[in-house]
Structure formats: C-alpha cells, structure tokens
Amino acid sequence: MELIFYGAAKTVTGSCFLINTGATKLMVDCGMFQGSKKIKERNYGDFPFDPTDIDFLILTHAHIDHSGLIPKLVKHGFEGQILSTGATFDLCSIMLPDSGYIQEMEIERKNRKLRRAGKPLLEPIYTSNDAYKSMKYFRTIDYGLMVSLNDCISARFIDAGHIMGSAIVELWIKEQNQTHKLVFTGDLGNFNQPIINDPNTVDEADFLFIESTYGNRLHDDDNRDKEEILYNIIKETFEKGGNVIIPAFAVERTQDLLYSLNNLIEKGKLKGVDIFVDSPLAISATEIFCRNIQYFDEETRIKYEVSGECPLFLPNLQFTRTAEESKQLNERKSGAIIISASGMCDAGRIKHHLKHNLWRQESTILFVGYQADGTLGRRILDGEKSVRIHGEEITVNARIENINGFSSHSDQRSLLDWVGKISNPPKKIFIVHGEEESSLALADKINQIFDIETVVPDYLESYLIKEDLNVEPVTIPEQLISKLTIEELRGYYKELIDKLDSMITDYIDEEKYNELYEKLRAIEKLAS
Ligand SMILES: [Zn+2]
Numbered sequence: 001m002e003l004i005f006y007g008a009a010k011t012v013t014g015s016c017f018l019i020n021t022g023a024t025k026l027m028v029d030c031g032m033f034q035g036s037k038k039i040k041e042r043n044y045g046d047f048p049f050d051p052t053d054i055d056f057l058i059l060t061h062a063h064i065d066h067s068g069l070i071p072k073l074v075k076h077g078f079e080g081q082i083l084s085t086g087a088t089f090d091l092c093s094i095m096l097p098d099s100g101y102i103q104e105m106e107i108e109r110k111n112r113k114l115r116r117a118g119k120p121l122l123e124p125i126y127t128s129n130d131a132y133k134s135m136k137y138f139r140t141i142d143y144g145l146m147v148s149l150n151d152c153i154s155a156r157f158i159d160a161g162h163i164m165g166s167a168i169v170e171l172w173i174k175e176q177n178q179t180h181k182l183v184f185t186g187d188l189g190n191f192n193q194p195i196i197n198d199p200n201t202v203d204e205a206d207f208l209f210i211e212s213t214y215g216n217r218l219h220d221d222d223n224r225d226k227e228e229i230l231y232n233i234i235k236e237t238f239e240k241g242g243n244v245i246i247p248a249f250a251v252e253r254t255q256d257l258l259y260s261l262n263n264l265i266e267k268g269k270l271k272g273v274d275i276f277v278d279s280p281l282a283i284s285a286t287e288i289f290c291r292n293i294q295y296f297d298e299e300t301r302i303k304y305e306v307s308g309e310c311p312l313f314l315p316n317l318q319f320t321r322t323a324e325e326s327k328q329l330n331e332r333k334s335g336a337i338i339i340s341a342s343g344m345c346d347a348g349r350i351k352h353h354l355k356h357n358l359w360r361q362e363s364t365i366l367f368v369g370y371q372a373d374g375t376l377g378r379r380i381l382d383g384e385k386s387v388r389i390h391g392e393e394i395t396v397n398a399r400i401e402n403i404n405g406f407s408s409h410s411d412q413r414s415l416l417d418w419v420g421k422i423s424n425p426p427k428k429i430f431i432v433h434g435e436e437e438s439s440l441a442l443a444d445k446i447n448q449i450f451d452i453e454t455v456v457p458d459y460l461e462s463y464l465i466k467e468d469l470n471v472e473p474v475t476i477p478e479q480l481i482s483k484l485t486i487e488e489l490r491g492y493y494k495e496l497i498d499k500l501d502s503m504i505t506d507y508i509d510e511e512k513y514n515e516l517y518e519k520l521r522a523i524e525k526l527a528s
C-alpha cells in the first residue's frame, strides 16, 4: 500500500493522509492549513489528489486543522463516507458552516478591493452552504466499536482525550492475506485535562502516525498549578485596573477555562467577576458540550449529576452573541475576563479586544493554547513591541502571559509514555503534526529510548509499505516537481551536489558510504 502525506507534515496544520491499497483510497483527516500566508496558499486551488477517487474519509476530531477542508472535498466531487464520532459530527455541524462563513467574509473583503481595481473577482474556498451540504456524508461510530468498511479494511475509534469526541484511529488493512495495523493518534490529549477522559492507549501497531505539536517541550509545573497561576494573573490584573483577555479556541479550550473558573468560584477565590464568552461559535460549542454528557470524564459527570446543572454554565457568565454586545465590551476598562476566538488571534472578535487592551499596561493578554508560526498570537507571545490590527499600528504595553497547562496536547514526556505503553511495538513510527524541529526532537527521543525507526515525512511525500513491512520512500513526488520552475529545480540540484560533495568528504563511517551509494543508485534509476 502507498501512504501520502498531504498535510501536517513538518507543520502542525492541514492534517491529511492518504492510504492507497490499490483497491481502496482511504483518507485520514482533511484539514485546513493555518498560519503563515505561504502555508495558507495550500488551501486554494485544486487538491493535489482527485477527491472523486476517495472512498472513505476517517475524521479524528472536529478541529478545523483536521476537518476544515471537508466542504471543499465535497464541493470538488467527493461522494464517499465520512466516519467520525457522534460528538465530532455535532461539533462539525457548527464549526464547518462557521468556517465557510469566514471564507465568504474574507473573500468579500478582498473582492471589494478587486472590484474597485476592475480586476477579476475571487471565489471563497467554500461557503457555509457548502459546509451544510457536506454534513450528509457523515456516518457516526461510537468509541470502541469495530466496523468493517469493506472486505479488506476495518476501523475502530478510541478516545484520544484531546477535545470532546476526539479519536485515535486504529485501522486493519488486509493485503495478500496479510493484515497490517496502522494507528493514527490524531491529536493526543493532555493528561488530567478537565471535562474529558485521558487518552486511551493501544496494544499494538505495525505502523504508528503520532502527532508532535509539543514533541520538543514539557508542560511541567503549569500542568499541576494551572488554576493557581490563572487565579494570580486575574487577581493581579484586576488590582492594576485592567481586563484579562484570553484568546481561546472555541471548542474545548473555552470550555476547559470555564470549568477551571468555576472551580475557582466554588473555592470562594473568584468573587463577583464578570466573565464573558465573546464568540458565537464558542457559545454554541458550550451548548453542545452540555448536551453530550456521555463524553465527560467521571469527575465532571458527577459534578453535573449532583448539582443538576452543567458545570460550564457558571454564575456571572455572559454570552455575547451579537456584534452589538461584543462592541459594548470595548468600553469596559477593568474587572472583566474576556474569552474570545480565534485562539491564535488571526481572525474573529479577539482582534477587537486586542486592539482595545494591548496598548494598556493595566490589562493582561493570557495565552492558553498553541500559537502557530506566523500568527498574530505567536508574534505577540514572541515579544513584538508593536503589531498591526485591522490596518492600525498598536503598541504592546499589556502584560503578556502564557499557561501551558491548559494545552490539550500531550507534551514530550506524555507522548513518549504513550508510545511506551504499546506492548507490541511498531515497526516504524511516522512523526507528523508538528513544526519540523519539534517532530525531529520527538523522532530522536523515540529512536534513543525504544530503538524504533522513525520517519519525519515532508509535505506531499509518499511511502510504499511492502509485503514484508519494509517501507520505501517514493522519491520526489510528481506534484512537487510540476510546481517547481526549471530555475528552482536547477538551484535545488546545485545545492544537492554541494551537500553530496561535503557528505563524501566528511563521512568516515563505511556503513554510511554504502548507504549513500545505495541512495545515489536509486536516483540514477529514477533518472534513466
Ligand atoms: Zn486538535
């Protein structure tokens, strides 16, 4: 079978992997690329594969970097089945139309300029209507249930403990009377996360595809003391007469924060504070959470049953749905906790709150989630002294804080622990869904600790899994070549020759010479 990495390879977003058995084409995730302008380009134009060819799409969870291009897939002719858990379906039914609406608004803004310039207009990647249409291809499957997709492929979801409904995918694929097991972790949750269960483990896998968002980092103390740190930040900010602005993903992070704030209120620490959730999507997601009590962990379920009320609806909580209500928050100078999306600050209402609070040294901007390269959130967190928001230069005077403990991803230690629990270890581990240095760091650790071979695949790279379970890279993907200009290809060739030259001069290890020789022979074969 062939594996192709169409996203989340040496980057966090755009999760999309294709398995081609010859008879069946099965895709895991179809996510949107987020972050820098260059990476977002990949969302536009045609897919690097034919959507009409795909038989099944297995969706690990509802986050847009995993689900966000589903409406585009359907718009471009996909007619197969989309398999997900029930909660993922519920969440996608609000997140995908919301994403479509964002595309429409973005294009409308660009088209206004193009119209004035007399240039041809652009089309959105998809509309909210396309998103609604794509929902009919979903088929929901409970955790732990083994389903056969056809004679050769079976699949099972187990709890990934990342967001409500998130799943690790186990796939059994039969080829020439041999069955191979592939496991995709999707995003693997942080242990002891509020509301949902801890990630499940798997017994065995022939090939593992593991995320590496925090492959080179540890959450450490933040994990233990996050509510205490949160409390201190709020207290100190209010004493100075400012607001606490929290950019948070609408799904899971917002609800985790509400849960922690509720704990602080119940302990009598937070009194009389005004908490605002200023994101229509986060409000709808919170309602979906409260309807899906079967996905809660025991602690949260008991809390719900004892009080008879969803622990996410806390006193003093105000949901601001309309743009008018949201704008009123701009007048608010102190004593407010404002949780708003997007989590990485590159769209949505959070930008208004940043505009009104970033320049004020009394206020605090509190990050509680991953900030991808190139996003406004990352730039603020990296200490930029001035940023542009809605075309206006805003100076950064506010206190900038970051609590890693709210992360809904495993850190390096938890990822390694998780791998260590596989009693029948994989033949090879593909490290995905991480910035390059993060994926490489995790790959190194796995090599050292478990002596398992690892691969950090690149965008559009493909691999053949042979009958004897050996894995062979398919050199330079065709799609990549067709996109390069001849000058780029020549530049690449020159660089490569230099690299090879220094490799030959510097190597002292005989085995490496042979390895290099084999690889050069493979290129020679490709050229002839
Ligand atoms: Zn996720």
Ligand SMILES: [Zn+2]
Residues within 6 Å of the ligand: 012, 015, 063, 065, 066, 187, 433
């Ligand atoms: Zn993700």
